[in-house]
Amino acid sequence: MRDLLRARTRSRDLARAIAALLGLAISTGLVDAFLSGALDDFTDDDLSEVDLTGTDLVGIFWSLDGTRWPRDTDMEELRGRSRRRPPTPVSTL
Structure with a gap:
């Protein structure tokens, strides 16, 4: 459980950083987009x-x-x- 919480926190942090690099105001859904391959x-x-x-x-x-x-x-x-x-x-x- 602790590892899952850590992974979710890390994925949110990464999504925010990537959103900032892409010039996006929000990062909602970005993690799901990466995981589903939508950005590829x-x-x-x-x-x-x-x-x-x-x-x-x-x-x-x-x-x-x-x-x-x-x-x-x-x-x-x-x-x-x-x-x-x-x-x-x-x-x-």
């Missing part, structure tokens, strides 16, 4: 104007059809460094 999901993002030089792309999610990359991105090299993720099952109601 670039499957529908336009990165065409972003300088990715030296950027570690390990662990991010991207889509061949949805992610827009800078013109000089070597897609074959990027695919070679990537691992295919199985599609997320769509729930039917």
